[in-house]
Amino acid sequence: MNGPAPSDPIDHILRTTRSVRRRLDFDRPVPDQVIFDCIDIAEQAPTGGNQSTRRWLLIRDPEVKASLADIYRRAGGDWVIEQSAALKGTGHPNEKSMTSAAHLAAHLQNVPAMVLVTIWGTHDGTGRPGLFDSVIQSAWSFCLALRTRGLGTAWTTMHLNAAEEVSKLLGIPDGVTQIVLLPVAYTIGTEFREADRIPARQITWIDRWGNTREGNTDGPTTMADGPGATVEIEIAARADAIWELVSDINLPGRFSREFDGAEWLDEPGPGARFVGHNHSKGLGEWSTTSFVTVWEPERAFAWAVNDLESPAARWRFEILPQAGSTRLRFSTTLGPGISFLTFFIDQNPERESEIIADRQEQHRRNMTRTLAGIKSLAEADPD
Ligand SMILES: Cc1cc2nc3c(=O)[nH]c(=O)nc-3n(C[C@H](O)[C@H](O)[C@H](O)COP(=O)(O)O)c2cc1C
Numbered sequence: 001m002n003g004p005a006p007s008d009p010i011d012h013i014l015r016t017t018r019s020v021r022r023r024l025d026f027d028r029p030v031p032d033q034v035i036f037d038c039i040d041i042a043e044q045a046p047t048g049g050n051q052s053t054r055r056w057l058l059i060r061d062p063e064v065k066a067s068l069a070d071i072y073r074r075a076g077g078d079w080v081i082e083q084s085a086a087l088k089g090t091g092h093p094n095e096k097s098m099t100s101a102a103h104l105a106a107h108l109q110n111v112p113a114m115v116l117v118t119i120w121g122t123h124d125g126t127g128r129p130g131l132f133d134s135v136i137q138s139a140w141s142f143c144l145a146l147r148t149r150g151l152g153t154a155w156t157t158m159h160l161n162a163a164e165e166v167s168k169l170l171g172i173p174d175g176v177t178q179i180v181l182l183p184v185a186y187t188i189g190t191e192f193r194e195a196d197r198i199p200a201r202q203i204t205w206i207d208r209w210g211n212t213r214e215g216n217t218d219g220p221t222t223m224a225d226g227p228g229a230t231v232e233i234e235i236a237a238r239a240d241a242i243w244e245l246v247s248d249i250n251l252p253g254r255f256s257r258e259f260d261g262a263e264w265l266d267e268p269g270p271g272a273r274f275v276g277h278n279h280s281k282g283l284g285e286w287s288t289t290s291f292v293t294v295w296e297p298e299r300a301f302a303w304a305v306n307d308l309e310s311p312a313a314r315w316r317f318e319i320l321p322q323a324g325s326t327r328l329r330f331s332t333t334l335g336p337g338i339s340f341l342t343f344f345i346d347q348n349p350e351r352e353s354e355i356i357a358d359r360q361e362q363h364r365r366n367m368t369r370t371l372a373g374i375k376s377l378a379e380a381d382p383d
Contacts, residue, residue: 066109
């Protein structure tokens with residue numbers, strides 16, 4: 001492996017710079033110089049046309065901080081405080097982050113300093129790069145520089161719902177865009193943990209949208225690389241309704257032209273088996289036994305085909321709640337076990353990567369149809 005070891009202190013900072021809210025130390029003063037040093041570091045970030053257009057507002061005056069905190073609460077903070085009270089003790093996946101966000105909303109005025117990051121310019125709506133992308137990386141460098149010095153912050157944007165009021169309060173002229181408000185304080189303790197994120201291999205497409213590889217990406221695709229495909233769709237329905245659909249083994253397959261039905265051999269759950277029946281023009285009819293590898297209601301359902309140790313393929317549904325909707329991901333990994341695919345490759349070894357690419361394309365088309373079908377069913381009956 002190239003590059004620094006996982007224990008590298010810089011990697012550690014990059015991995016563990018979290019949104020800090022409940023562990024902001026309101027009582028420990030923050031010297032000016034620390035903040036200016038962090039802004040100097042942040043100003044080293046790239047900027048379109050190499051222009052100096054970022055402007056930083058450092059807010060220290062207790063009255064101004066209190067007014068800004070009031071605006072923040074009116075613009076959304078009060079709603080967060082209410083939501084957090086409603087979620088208290090429910091074990092809801094958002095309970096922890098809501099409690100944390102509510103704590104900040106309620107106490108924002110108490111932070112030793114606030115930094116509002118802005119940039120000269122307004123977005124023209126063309127989608128051309130050059131405004132947000134000349135400032136966001138710099139604001140994040142500022143957050144990282146704080147972290148290396150034992151300080152913390154949280155990326156907050158709620159006040160942008162009342163950006164004009166903020167401009168009025170702080171005297172920000174027309175033609176300046178506000179990007180983020182960063183509360184700044186020393187942190188209570190300096191150890192933070194990595195967050196739970198989707199692994200890079202599952203969200204990085206190789207050479208074509210949706211194509212994945214578990215192994216080497218440098219060179220033509222081989223079965224040994226663990227090639228796969230992922231498709232995604234946004235559904236205006238709740239995770240429980242989508243789970244009902246994806247966990248019904250007879251349903252998702254219906255949208256695939258090769259599928260003729262399936263039945264459980266065991267009670268559905270981790271380790272359970274089901275048999276699926278398929279057909280295709282070239283291959284006739286065949287059945288496969290699948291083994292459930294992941295069964296997490298309302299979150300994930302995955303199975304391995306034919307053989308747990310060396311499956312012909314692995315399949316996975318993942319349900320990701322987002323604000324106001326749900327993202328459904330459907331993925332497959334081909335091989336390494338024996339299948340029609342490996343049979344074709346054995347017959348035509350010189351065409352291995354081409355055969356794999358065709359199969360990936362075919363799967364993506366089928367899987368896209370499947371997700372569209374699930375979406376239409378889920379949205380027809382959102383409750
Ligand atoms: C664009 C954006 C806007 C955000 N706005 C707020 C906000 O207004 N208030 C807040 O408390 N957190 C806000 N956050 C922080 C996220 O809630 C936070 O990143 C998320 O909970 C994950 O936690 P982590 O940063 O510790 O990984 C925002 C983050 C981003 C990227």
